[in-house]
Amino acid sequence: MSTSTLVTPLDAGAVRADFPILAETNERGQPLTFLDSAASSQKPAAVLDALDSYYRSYNANIHRGVYALSEKATARYEEARHLVADFIGAASPRECVFVRNTTEAINLVAQTWGRRHVGPGDLIVLTVMDHHSNLVPWQMLAEEKGADLAHVRITSDGRLEMDHLDELLRREPKLVAFPHVSNALGTVNDAAEIVRRAHAAGSLVLIDGAQSVPHLPVDVRVLDCDFLAFSGHKMLAPMGSGVLYGKRALLEAMPPFMGGGSMIRKVELGRSTWADVPAKFEAGTPAVGEAIGLGAAVEYLSALGMDRVRDHERELTAYALDRLAEVPDLTVYGPADPNQRSGAVSFTVGDVHPHDVAAILDGENVAVRAGHHCCQPLMRELGLLATTRASFYVYNTEEDVDRLAAALRKATAIFAV
Ligand code: PMP
DSSP: OOOOOOOOOOOHHHHHTTOGGGGOBOTTOOBOEEOBTTTOOOOOHHHHHHHHHHHHHOOOOOSSOOSHHHHHHHHHHHHHHHHHHHHTTOSOGGGEEEESSHHHHHHHHIIIIIHHHOOTTOEEEEETTOOGGGTHHHHHHHHHHTOEEEEEOBOTTSOBOHHHHHHHHTTOOSEEEEESBOTTTOBBOOHHHHHHHHHHTTOEEEEEOTTTTTTSOOOHHHHTOSEEEEEGGGTTSOTTOEEEEEOHHHHHHSOOSSOSTTSEEEEOSSOEEEOOTTGGGOOSSOOHHHHHHHHHHHHHHHHHOHHHHHHHHHHHHHHHHHHHHTSTTEEEOSOSOGGGBOSEEEEEETTBOHHHHHHHHHHTTEEOEEEOTTOHHHHHHHTOSOEEEEEOOTTOOHHHHHHHHHHHHHHHHHTTO
8 A cells, every 4th residue: 555645735824824024014015025034034923932931031041050040041942952953863962063153153163173174285175156154264264274275166057066076076175065055046956965975085074054954854864964054043043043063073073162161171270171062162151042942943844844845945936937937038047947946046137236126126025135145256157246036935925926026027117128
């Protein structure tokens, strides 16, 4: 007897009701069409309540307080770490370090593992499609250490050139670091295959999961990556919550990042010893409520089911690509196949400046992003200064896409494209 693998589709209409901000209108009474989740997502009531409840009823510093309030805050903070670890398939919560965002997670690895293991002439492989936060920390390290950087090229439709990766891997890099999903092109890279090839060449692998963890099922044990960095604020959680996942043995062998309270075992005037992981990397008072909010976000996403989240966004993206193809002189960047891309859709409209397009959309209360998306080298590679980007998440519907397309037609009429 065959068992059905069909899952009921995500009901974005019902999901919308969980997001108070989506009920807001602008001063002209137009509903909010929020299409900038790749920059930062909106937050459901469950997350707002978790944050509110922490500050209203058990706000206290954690780990050191010998009173009930602090013990409760500590328990919830560590519970959030368990939830995050389960969400990404980590073997232990100890492998999940709370940081502020993806940027901090990558800098942590560059400044600790990198400073210890990368030396003159060593190679670090990145990609042309990387976000500045996975370019600049390695540039800083390479400059300090006299190391080399090389970048995997992209195809004309915005996918990584795997042959070029292989060519670079023959130089036995110390590390390969790449975006699982490109924020500017929407490309979903074959992360497991890249990790496999990099490991075969003896390299460690860091995945920038800022655009994948919020949108697709991500399991670090399936991917077998050494590090994974992601931001809470892009996955329904508060700003200031983020995670560095690292394989435990690697984290244990790494020196600390910042020094101070909480990350020590014993302090003398002249020297100190370090706490176990992950505390070793969490110096000072952390963003407690924000981490608890991230735990609530992870519970919310798990209840929706990440397979359903992915399917919903794939279908919405396919619908959007069809609608956008009807807009005169509009060019979409990145892979044409919705199976190879996420819900971040970058485009240009004739010669109209992407900021002007975004401003006209804003006039219709359609919120999109315009600019280089912190990917200046990628924009240069594409021969562009900027694009306009619409990005979808769990609360977006076909009506949002229709409003986007209608506003874009208005823009083309205004600029007589
Ligand atoms: N990497 C990618 C692919 C991103 O999209 C972003 C955010 N735009 C980042 C890294 C940086 O994230 P954060 O600003 O939260 O550190």
